[in-house]
Amino acid sequence: MSYFEARPFSSSTDVSPSSPVSTILSGYSTPASEIDEPSSFISDGPNARRSQYVLVVGGLGYIGSHTSLELLRAGYNVVIVDNLDNSYLSTLDRIKELRDDHYRNTSWNPSLTFHEADYRNEHAMSVILKRYSAGLSGSVIEGVIHFAAHKAVSESIQQPLRYYSNNVAGMVTFCTLLDSLNIKNLIFSSSAAVYGEVTSEVGLRISENHCLHETQDWIDAAGKKQVTQGGCTAISNPYGRSKWMCEAILNDLAVSDPEWSIVALRYFNPIGCDASGKLGEYPRTEPSNLMPSLLRVMNGQMPHLKIFGTDWDTRDGTAMRDFIHVSDLALGHVAALKAVGESRLEPGFHTYNLGTGDGSSVKEIVSAMQTCSGKVIETQEVGRRAGDVGVVVADPTRAAVELEWKTAKSIENCCQDLCRFLQIDASAAYS
Numbered sequence: 001m002s003y004f005e006a007r008p009f010s011s012s013t014d015v016s017p018s019s020p021v022s023t024i025l026s027g028y029s030t031p032a033s034e035i036d037e038p039s040s041f042i043s044d045g046p047n048a049r050r051s052q053y054v055l056v057v058g059g060l061g062y063i064g065s066h067t068s069l070e071l072l073r074a075g076y077n078v079v080i081v082d083n084l085d086n087s088y089l090s091t092l093d094r095i096k097e098l099r100d101d102h103y104r105n106t107s108w109n110p111s112l113t114f115h116e117a118d119y120r121n122e123h124a125m126s127v128i129l130k131r132y133s134a135g136l137s138g139s140v141i142e143g144v145i146h147f148a149a150h151k152a153v154s155e156s157i158q159q160p161l162r163y164y165s166n167n168v169a170g171m172v173t174f175c176t177l178l179d180s181l182n183i184k185n186l187i188f189s190s191s192a193a194v195y196g197e198v199t200s201e202v203g204l205r206i207s208e209n210h211c212l213h214e215t216q217d218w219i220d221a222a223g224k225k226q227v228t229q230g231g232c233t234a235i236s237n238p239y240g241r242s243k244w245m246c247e248a249i250l251n252d253l254a255v256s257d258p259e260w261s262i263v264a265l266r267y268f269n270p271i272g273c274d275a276s277g278k279l280g281e282y283p284r285t286e287p288s289n290l291m292p293s294l295l296r297v298m299n300g301q302m303p304h305l306k307i308f309g310t311d312w313d314t315r316d317g318t319a320m321r322d323f324i325h326v327s328d329l330a331l332g333h334v335a336a337l338k339a340v341g342e343s344r345l346e347p348g349f350h351t352y353n354l355g356t357g358d359g360s361s362v363k364e365i366v367s368a369m370q371t372c373s374g375k376v377i378e379t380q381e382v383g384r385r386a387g388d389v390g391v392v393v394a395d396p397t398r399a400a401v402e403l404e405w406k407t408a409k410s411i412e413n414c415c416q417d418l419c420r421f422l423q424i425d426a427s428a429a430y431s
């Protein structure tokens with residue numbers, strides 16, 4: 001029996017039906033008032049965090065749900081906030097089921113709590129965060145991972161204000177609240193999009209130094225001295241600019257207050273799903289990324305996969321990306337949280353590429369998926385999409401050295417896991 005099979009939040013708490021936030025419990029929860037009780041002390045597991053919580057904002061989305069699961073598997077208590085703008089509540093049950101599978105033969109498991117709220121709603125977020133207050137010593141939230149954002153490049157070109165409102169203005173409001181509550185460990189979902197068109201100029205591997213927020217000298221992989229001006233270089237769409245703006249703001253925040261530890265993780269191209277096949281990607285909106293589109297074609301929900309651009313300067317003319325298994329990416333967040341928690345990182349603003357260091361073309365991914373599934377995947381070659389770039393591959397060295405993290409899974413693993421997901425979950429996922 002779990003130590004956390006304790007009292008749920010009381011229905012007579014400050015969350016009333018008319019309040020802007022609803023709290024949904026998934027199995028177990030631990031309100032602040034219970035946190036110091038001896039019964040909540042968990043001693044097994046090297047990573048067990050008995051009395052502290054990680055707040056995962058946007059935690060029911062594709063990357064957020066896989067990260068929440070890996071945090072739980074690593075022993076962290078997880079609090080998810082999501083407004084379900086691009087996700088479904090059923091994902092919460094999937095995470096819970098996989099957590100329970102992981103802890104099946106143990107006498108405890110970490111807690112998982114969900115609050116449905118828009119992270120831009122200062123009042124709602126303040127109500128939630130105050131539940132985790134630890135009196136004068138601050139908060140029992142040891143770190144925040146912020147995934148909540150809109151993410152479609154083409155849509156961002158059509159609706160820039162919607163993107164800047166959610167991604168940038170929302171983050172400023174949210175950080176202001178965190179600051180006021182003295183919660184100052186933040187991991188931010190950034191993107192390789194911050195490199196803009198620099199990616200195609202520098203060749204195959206891009207280092208964090210190609211996008212800096214203050215002008216700096218650095219030595220490249222060939223031992224040559226380079227200078228990068230602080231600022232944004234040829235970002236080709238509002239989505240990428242929104243991520244760059246967030247990073248610049250977070251850098252300024254860390255400079256202004258040395259108590260902040262902020263890690264911006266620049267993701268390359270996440271694909272795949274949990275190896276169980278029981279957790280995948282469930283977008284509400286029409287997918288614009290490669291893998292969910294590909295799955296819809298395999299599932300018969302789309303007639304063919306559109307390949308945008310066959311005239312890029314690559315092996316086969318299709319765009320090349322650094323495709324990273326989403327579980328590897330999720331573990332990158334666990335590594336970053338540990339590095340901050342163990343004070344291996346100085347306070348301040350840090351950026352890390354999360355990628356494999358290898359590129360695959362769109363056609364290569366389609367072919368790998370065909371081999372794995374034994375199915376023919378129909379494609380249609382169309383022109384380049386506005387805002388796209390040709391080649392984006394990470395130099396992941398900094399994350400390997402400073403976060404002690406590197407990828408473990410291959411493209412074949414991604415395809416195998418997705419085939420398992422399609423077998424187990426397809427009708428539920430895309431109904």
Ligand SMILES: NC(=O)c1ccc[n+]([C@@H]2O[C@H](COP(=O)([O-])OP(=O)(O)OC[C@H]3O[C@@H](n4cnc5c(N)ncnc54)[C@H](O)[C@@H]3O)[C@@H](O)[C@H]2O)c1
Pocket residue numbers: 057058059060061062063064081082083084085086087117118119120146147148149150151166170189190191192267268269270283289
């Ligand atoms: N998927 C990618 O290829 C990719 C690549 C680079 C960076 N990123 C970044 O990673 C993060 C997560 O991406 P994802 O692929 O999981 O996207 P997603 O859309 O699957 O997940 C985002 C989650 O945030 C929630 N959300 C959005 N706005 C919110 C708000 N105002 N309040 C509360 N919740 C809100 C959505 O409902 C969704 O559950 C995003 O910040 C995205 O920009 C994604």
